[in-house]
Amino acid sequence: MNETEILQPVDFLKQYYGYDRFRPMQETVVRTLLEGRDSLVLMPTGGGKSVCFQIPALMKPGVCIVVSPLIALMKDQVEALLLNGIPAAFLNSTQGNREQREIEQDCQSGKLKLLYVSPEKMLSESFFVFLKTLQISLFAVDEAHCISSWGHDFRPEYTQLAMLKTHFPHVPVAALTATADKLTRQDIINQLHLNDPAVFVASFNRPNLSLKVLPGLKRIQQIERFLALQPDNSGIIYCQSRKSTESLAAKLQEKGYRAGYYHAGMSAESRSQAQEEFVRDDIRIICATIAFGMGIDKSNVRWVIHYNMPKNLESFYQEIGRAGRDGSAADTVLFYSFADVASWKDMLSENAPANLGLQMAKLERIQHYAEAHSCRRQILLSYFSEELTEPCGNCDVCQSPRVMFDGTVLAQKALSAIIRLKEQVPVNTLIDVLRGSRNQTVMQNNYHLIKTYGAGSDLKFDEWRSYIQQLINIGVIEIAYDDHYALRRGILADAVLFQDRKIQLIKPEDAAQLKAEQKPKTKTEVVRDDLFERLRVLRKQLADEQNVPPYVVFTDSTLEEMARLRPTTPEAFRNVSGVGDRKLHLFGKRFMEVIAGFLTGQAREGTQLKGATHLLTYELYQRGMTVDEMAEERKLSSSTIAMHLIYLSGNGYDVDLAALVDTAERLDIERAIARVGVENNALKPVYDALQGRYDYTKIRIVAALLGRIL
Structure with a gap:
């Protein structure tokens, strides 16, 4: 009887990874793959997906071929495996022919247990011939949602991976991802031609992540206050535009923070350097577009901030999932404003994707999340078809329940001004009129002559902006997206003006909330x-x-x-x-x-x-x-x-x-x-x-x- 027949999966877990027990569902996945059955594995970022195929790779004869989308991700994972004493390597375009041949020879001689390759490499004819010479224990397709056009990160080259089951019908395939709704899950199974796969859907709940949404006002100042509480911790700030990553990083550097930036417009060398400095803790903060992240296996990211709202909950969930991968507490902050929603709607309308309706619906779902006045984690998990029976206690809504007040008079003032302005002005102009501003736009258009001019001078600009956003959310006011974002009467407008309909509003959250009270340390x-x-x-x-x-x-x-x-x-x-x-x-x-x-x-x-x-x-x-x-x-x-x-x-x-x-x-x-x-x-x-x-x-x-x- 050889060693692998004597030892159990948990023995390998302890010997190579140093853990005494598996996380929920991991051992079941391991045993399923050891039995040779195809599997679709959905586990949240940091949930331990890699262990699910790495331990079967150690226990089964032959080599496991891992399809991974990014060079940086391969490099990090192979370094971690080698440091754990597991023989592994990767093949990609950064290596010379001689180095690649040596790695291939190590596979053929049985020296390696895992080989990481890109989907492009898998599709090359020469590599396919090489695969035929190997004893393959299993195929692992990481970030499997990339194969589905319904997913949020579709990559056409992934669709060619259907050839795995065609040419290696008896080799089990494990498809792994952190984010996929029901439609995407079924598409992954169909696209990869998985044979009666076992489907594992781990809980999407990451209780170690705090969830907070803040109004998108004075974001730089709010971030500075937040960072003052996180002086030595690593974190990511996601921005919508390349320009904002650079400007934000520069502002943080001026304040003395070790910050860098990352976006797709940089040279490959500059991107690689920025990523390397971040993962090695040489810089603590990276300001990045969504181009950054999939290749990051950094477990000690202690916070993630979204400077702008993502376009769907899948992206949001995956991006906040890069915090707290080690299971320790981590913070997430989403700045939310109407401008972000409008920007995404403009981009989607201009690009007019084939599934525009679906993309708009997904945008609406994350907007609902951001505007929620109930437990955010319950809303997030329900999107992934998971129920959280009790409020989580670790989101801003749970920790600071919203206090409502009668905002009917404020709603009436806003509606009255909108009507007198002939439903032709955007948010900022309406606020200027309500506050009695004498700026150029107001004076040139004679807006100072209308009856409701100055009717809301007792409130600050930011307060009015928050109240108008709430009135838009509940249907009192509407936005004409096709007419320069002019404000118009919403479906509840007449009821508020003429039918004594009462409106409940919430006072704007003070950005100083980020100055979380720190418990005295024992x-x-x-x-x-x-x-x-x-x-x-x-x-x-x-x-x-x-x-x-x-x-x-x-x-x-x-x-x-x-x-x-x-x-x-x-x-x-x-x-x-x-x-x-x-x-x-x-x-x-x-x-x-x-x-x-x-x-x-x-x-x-x-x-x-x-x-x-x-x-x-x-x-x-x-x-x-x-x-x-x-x-x-x-x-x-x-x-x-x-x-x-x-x-x-x-x-x-x-x-x-x-x-x-x-x-x-x-x-x-x-x-x-x-x-x-x-x-x-x-x-x-x-x-x-x-x-x-x-x-x-x-x-x-x-x-x-x-x-x-x-």
């Missing part, structure tokens, strides 16, 4: 935070040495667990979630040294921390002190110091016990132990047999060297 939280920062600095150093992104070394959640558990022995370090065999070997000692240094510092300050007393002894030992000198320094007995050193030696610390006892003395004590024996760690019979020539400290050390005491 002493233990401060200790953890200080240690976490030390571990994060070390992680960055090691990542640079290994030439990989920091999150590939360890995720933030693994560092948080280290900071909480403070492991100072290899066995304890091995028990930290996310520490596999190879990472323990590569990095364990360096991290334990930082933890030990932290604990000894705390011990010197009088903080009682488990294991700190042993580490203080170790610090003195490293200075070259004798056992007696250490005992005097620490005001402890020499026997206690000896027990510390024995414990440290037995737990992987560099302590040479043999050097603490003279060779002749050691031989004498060994003979006495052989004659008398040591039972239940009792050393007095040995001491008596030696007639008191040696103290208990030396006897204890020699007994430990012989393995006779604990």
Whole structure:
């Protein structure tokens, strides 16, 4: 019986990834693929899709071919696999012919378990001939929604992947994606010709992500306040235009933030450099268009801001999903304004896609999400056909329930002005009239002469803008998109003006909400935070040495667990979630040294921390002190110091016990132990047999060297 028949999937999970248990649904997917059945796997970003095909690839004979859409994504995933001790490689246009031939030879000789390729590479005739020479364990099609024209990121080259089942009918295919509605799911199955596939739809709920929508006013100032609370964390700001990514990055740089930008108009070299700097934590903030993200496997993104509203909930969900992939808390903020909706409607109308009606409907759904006054997570999950029975408690609506007031008079003032302006002016002009502005537009058109001029001078411009947006949302006012966005009476207008219809409005949210009240930290939280920062600095150093992104070394959640558990022995370090065999070997000692240094510092300050007393002894030992000198320094007995050193030696610390006892003395004590024996760690019979020539400290050390005491 060979190893793969003995070991279970969870054994591979622990050995290579350092986790004791699978996430929900992962093990079922793994076993399904091991049985050779095609599968469609929908898991949220950060939900662990890769493990679902990587473990079957490790357990099955042959090599797994992974179709991945972006070079950067392949590179990151292969680096992570290699660091976990898993033989993997990628083939793409960045490599020379010689390097590609060597990788192909490694596949043919069985040295590799996973090979990542682009869909374009899969379609080349020469590569197809090469595939025929391999023993293929399975095909994994990542970002499978790209195959569907109904999806939000359609890529025509993906449609050619139907040839996989045609030419390799007995090789299982796993199609994996984070975002696909019901229509897209069925299209993926049809396009890939999956044979009676098992369909796995994991929960789309990412409870670690906070959800917040803010009015799109003074966005720069709001972002600055937000970043003041996130000084050392990585985040992405998604913008609608290329120009805004550059201008926003420049403004943040002026404020002292390490920010960069990314968009499709940059050269390939510049894009690659920006992405590399971000994933390696050389810059903390990336201002980007939607061109950025699919190739990012960075698990320590702690926040995502949408400077502009995306055009559908699929895109929004996928983009916020790039935060908190490690399972730790992360924040998401969506700025929302009517201008964003209008901009998208203009673009869609101009481009006139074949499914214009569907695209407009999807835009309307995200608009509803942004304008919601009920739990945002319930709305988001319902779009993906998932029910959340209780409000989430981690969105702005749940945390700050909306307080309504009677806004009927405000609605009547706005409607009256619209009518007197002959339903021909846009939002800003209407507000100027209501507030009694004397700007050029108002004066030249004699708008200052109408009866309702200045009727709303008691409100600020931003307040009026918020109220008018709400009146548009509920149907009191309409926008003529085809007539320069002029405001007109909506379906409820007559009822408000003539039928005593009452209108409930919400006071505009103060942008200062981003100054979230911070709970006072307890002493233990401060200790953890200080240690976490030390571990994060070390992680960055090691990542640079290994030439990989920091999150590939360890995720933030693994560092948080280290900071909480403070492991100072290899066995304890091995028990930290996310520490596999190879990472323990590569990095364990360096991290334990930082933890030990932290604990000894705390011990010197009088903080009682488990294991700190042993580490203080170790610090003195490293200075070259004798056992007696250490005992005097620490005001402890020499026997206690000896027990510390024995414990440290037995737990992987560099302590040479043999050097603490003279060779002749050691031989004498060994003979006495052989004659008398040591039972239940009792050393007095040995001491008596030696007639008191040696103290208990030396006897204890020699007994430990012989393995006779604990």
